[in-house]
Amino acid sequence: MTILDKIVARKKTEVAEAKARVTIQQLEEYPLFSRICYSLKESIEHPQRTGIIAEYKRASPSKGIINGKSTVQEVVQGYQSAGASAISVLTDQDFFQGSLADLTAAREVLQLPLLRKEFIIDKYQIAEAKAFGADIILLIAACLTPAEVESLSIYAKSIGLNVLLEVHNEEELQRSIFNSIDAIGVNNRNLKDFSVSLDHSYDLVNKIPNRFIKVSESGISDPHTIRDLKKRGFQSFLIGENFMKTVDPGEAMKNFVGELKN
Numbered sequence: 001m002t003i004l005d006k007i008v009a010r011k012k013t014e015v016a017e018a019k020a021r022v023t024i025q026q027l028e029e030y031p032l033f034s035r036i037c038y039s040l041k042e043s044i045e046h047p048q049r050t051g052i053i054a055e056y057k058r059a060s061p062s063k064g065i066i067n068g069k070s071t072v073q074e075v076v077q078g079y080q081s082a083g084a085s086a087i088s089v090l091t092d093q094d095f096f097q098g099s100l101a102d103l104t105a106a107r108e109v110l111q112l113p114l115l116r117k118e119f120i121i122d123k124y125q126i127a128e129a130k131a132f133g134a135d136i137i138l139l140i141a142a143c144l145t146p147a148e149v150e151s152l153s154i155y156a157k158s159i160g161l162n163v164l165l166e167v168h169n170e171e172e173l174q175r176s177i178f179n180s181i182d183a184i185g186v187n188n189r190n191l192k193d194f195s196v197s198l199d200h201s202y203d204l205v206n207k208i209p210n211r212f213i214k215v216s217e218s219g220i221s222d223p224h225t226i227r228d229l230k231k232r233g234f235q236s237f238l239i240g241e242n243f244m245k246t247v248d249p250g251e252a253m254k255n256f257v258g259e260l261k262n
């Protein structure tokens with residue numbers, strides 16, 4: 001059993017438990033649910049922003065604890081001032097030590113699109129994402145059938161969310177493209193064995209149709225890499241650990257962006 005299989009199995013139980021506590025109809029009554037979402041595309045095209053989607057990640061299955069001290073609000077405010085185009089917050093508890101409370105805390109201090117970073121397998125988690133403050137959801141092709149990618153993305157669009165599809169290889173990409181998707185991210189990390197290689201981004205960029213925002217995800221730690229990815233056609237870059245492993249992630253991003261401009 002791969003780690004991804006374990007996470008997905010756990011998600012099925014979690015979603016069943018959550019549904020027993022709060023129904024989807026009740027989520028639709030939450031105050032944040034009726035909000036108008038920020039557009040990911042507009043924020044990425046904003047001339048004063050960097051294209052970076054900066055992530056708040058306390059821990060991960062591959063690294064264990066990354067940062068147990070910095071609070072979500074201080075970090076995402078730092079990211080926002082440093083020029084992030086969007087913010088990603090992990091909400092998985094068991095493997096990443098995140099929560100929906102982290103998502104709402106981030107929402108309170110942000111004027112940027114906010115991604116619920118989660119292993120989504122059920123429409124219910126998409127309603128939760130909106131109800132707790134997200135503007136963007138992630139659909140991971142590796143754990144969804146094409147029919148699921150289609151129906152989940154259509155539901156997300158129907159409640160005004162932006163949809164980021166994550167792929168790791170060409171087969172996942174070709175089977176998962178639908179018009180209800182806004183952005184396609186190439187995960188440089190293999191979720192089955194955690195190996196990281198930017199070659200995944202380089203190999204897939206020209207196979208992604210230009211109508212989608214192209215995002216390169218994971219393992220980015222050098223401003224030169226961003227320049228290179230941009231030249232090859234990416235508009236956006238998802239970075240977590242490189243900032244989170246420092247004592248002041250917002251400051252680390254500010255310095256990184258400073259180098260990017262030189």
Ligand SMILES: O=P(O)(O)OC[C@@H](O)[C@@H](O)c1c[nH]c2ccccc12
Pocket residue numbers: 055057117118119140166187217218219220238239240241242
């Ligand atoms: O910390 P990194 O290597 O900069 O990676 C960030 C982000 O891409 C990574 O956390 C991620 C990409 N896809 C995911 C899916 C689930 C959980 C986490 C992820």
